[in-house]
Amino acid sequence: MAATPDTLRLESERDSAWLFVLPALILSASVVAFPVIATILLSLTDWNGLGTPRFVGLDNFRALFGEPRFWVAVSNNFIFTGLFVTLPMMVALIASAFLMIIKFGRTFFQVIFFLPVTIATIILAQVWRGMIYSPVTGAVGWLQGLGLAVSNPLADPSTSLYGVLLVDMWHWWGYLTVIYFAALRQVDVSLIEAAFMDGASYIATFRFILLPMIMPTILFMLLMTVIWSFRVFDWVFILTEGGPGFSSEVLGTLAYKTAFQQMAVGRASAYSLVMSILGLVAISIYLRVQYKSEKLS
Amino acid sequence: MISSHLTRRAVLAGGTAIVGLAAVKANAAPRRVVWWYEGATAAQQAALEQSLVKPFNASQSEYELVIEFRGSGLPDQLLVALSAGSGPDIILTNGPAWTQRMVIAKRLLPLNDLAKKFEWDKRIVPFMLGMGTYDGTMYALPKTTETQVLFYNDTLFKKNGWTPPTDRAAFEALADKMIKAGVQPLAAGNAGARYVNRHYVGASFSCCAGPDSVYNALSGKLPWNDPVFVESIQLLKNWWDKGYFGGPKYFALSGQQSFALMAIGKSGMAIQGSWAFQWVDESFKKTGQDLNWTPIPKLSARAPYPVFPLGIGADLAINAASQVPEGAAKVMNALLDHKFIIAMSEAWGGEWDCPLVSPPKPADNLDRTTALAVKLNYETTSALQNKTYGYAPWTFWPARTDDYMKGGMEEVWLGQITAKQFCDKVDEVFQQDLKDGLVKTLPARA
Secondary structure (H helix, E strand, O other): OOOOHHHHHHHHHHHHHHHHHHHHHHHHHHHHHHHHHHHHHHOOEOOOOOOOOOEOOOHHHHHHHOOHHHHHHHHHHHHHHHHHHHHHHHHHHHHHHHHHHOOOOHHHHHHHHHHHHHOOHHHHHHHHHHHHHOOOOOHHHHHHHOOOOOOOHHHOOOOHHHHHHHHHHHHHHHHHHHHHHHHHHOOOHHHHHHHHHOOOOHHHHHHHHHHHHOHHHHHHHHHHHHHHHHOOOHHHHHHOOOOOOOOOOOHHHHHHHHHHOOOOHHHHHHHHHHHHHHHHHHHHHHHHHHHHHHHHO | OOOOOOOHHHHHHHHHHHHHHHHHHHHHOOEEEEEEEOOOOHHHHHHHHHHHHHHHHHHOOOEEEEEEEOHHHHHHHHHHHHHOOOOOOEEEEOOHHHHHHHHHOOOEOOOHHHHHHHOHHHHEOHHHHHOOEEOOEEOEEEEEEEEEEEEEEHHHHHHHOOOOOOEHHHHHHHHHHHHHOOOEEEOOOOOOOHHHHHHHHHHHHHHHHOHHHHHHHHOOOOOOOOHHHHHHHHHHHHHHHHOOOOHHHHHOOOHHHHHHHHHOOOEEEEEEEHHHHHHOOOOHHHHOOOEEEEOOOEOOOOOOOOOEEEEEEEEEEEEOOOOOHHHHHHHHHHOOOHHHHHHHHHHOOOOOOOOEOOOOOOOOOOOHHHHHHHHHHHHHHHHHHHOOEEEOHHHHOOHHHHHHHHHHHHHHHOOOOOHHHHHHHHHHHHHHHHHOOOOOOOOOOO
16 A cells, blocks of 8 residues: 555654653653662672672672572562552452442542542551551550450561551552542543443443453553552551561561661662562563553554 | 943942952851751750750850751661761761771761860770770760660559569569559560660670670670570560560550550569650659669579660761861760750750760759669769670671661560570671671770
């Protein structure tokens, strides 16, 4: 088929489109590139943060792979990610579907769902630790006073990670709800009306019309959630500092403590690199899925 | 276009005069001496402003002291700033283990000449001054001496006819009585401050294994998995299992909150540091009950009594990159002034006890809490002279070993590892720190 003026114009626009992306790309790369290169280089040294770094090759990686705390942290990161990616997403989808059908109070519920996202992590963590989980000053203590067999999950090695996870999920699902709700409202109303006219129930409409239409948003938030969950640090550090024992240790807290409390910045850089690689794996999978779906469409 | 009323010369002359005046003004302005401090309440900040900043700035016109309160993130901020070759003029470190790394990295100014000028070498207790000296060069002054004792609710004790224990058997018998009476024996909690765990390790090492054993281990002559240390850790495990620490509540309460529980009689005792005096205003003063202290009981037959585990709460040093080292030294010197120490001891107890050879004579008519703090300060100084001192982990242990003990002790308490496994790991990490030259050489005990 012979090229038309329109297709030639489109091709020319595609060829020059990268020029519009270039400034933002240069800015992002320059801000990210230096720390990434520095982290890679430091991971090959025994730098303590102050003196002159000394090259030690792969010693840091050999040490960390032989360190039991590292494997506990990796395992905790995977558990955290596995639950953090799935449960809030399911709750958020249900909540956003609910927001689509209610007639009154939609804005009120959105505000309530989004509120935890707007409050500083340190405040929320202190509230959960002191006013909810605490057996002395919190709801757990009050329930124990009523004779109920509840305990502070943060005080038990077998539940400490899940105690932190619950708080982070509670904080996160409201954000997802608002994002999914916004995506659902972008779906062409005529599709929904057509489905209803054909006798589809709301659940069927949600499953076969709305969900596929917002799948790009879901996939993108899935990727973001995976990346953010691997980076988890603040909730763990404030609520348990990785304890009791090392039961809730994650790679973020391990890296921080290694750098700033043990003053082993080289080893901490190795932990950070491992964290980044795990995140990169998630990004690669997402990009692959996105590329395939774009090719199909 | 210049107005006809003003000639070009007049404008140039005026401009030159303005620039000249500005330069003179800049030269005459006091040079800033910046000190990054850690966290402090509004009242504490006001006390420091009143007792140090204002008097210092009013006493001379060359320097202006500016204190920035950086909160609990100070150590991290200092590390980053010093790494970049910047940071404040006066460096407040977490103690000798932190100072040592800064010395190795050549980030601190040698103080030998300043020490002679201000006679620090004559005014500060040599042992403590020695903790800031490396290979004969002084780099840091001790800001405050700290120790650990057994605090107790005197009102509760008198009401129940209890006497402060002096040995392990008496302590455990009393603790068991308290449990039967529904009183938690030890006010303890590590919420938000997990490093507190190693305070108990240090106290048990000094008062059960004994200071000589600790000295030998810190000098590399005795391994940390020697039976004396295993026994010390097992003792803490036994206390945990008996409920002396309050069980899971330990992870839900901060040190300050647990101290407040002692002030209302829900806990009887607390193995705490001398910094606990600064919590009295918010606890015992409000409940009207009386606080008292006694040395930590003798926890084994081999340990002497009393033993005061000694620590340096913080070191003061001068940034090697400082443009005002003389000004920084003058500020540090002001902290040794008797008037300052007395004023701050009343306003902010337990934080400004610089170990002076001749400490200030306490004022008459001290309130009860200040009198107790003064008495403790006196006993601490005597402990150095009488060799009845032990070793606090935050001062004498290297950073990696210290960090392991914080989490490792929880593993012991929760039954995840044994006391022997804990000590094996402490020894493994410490020997590596020793090999890496990160353990401070201690003054001999004899």
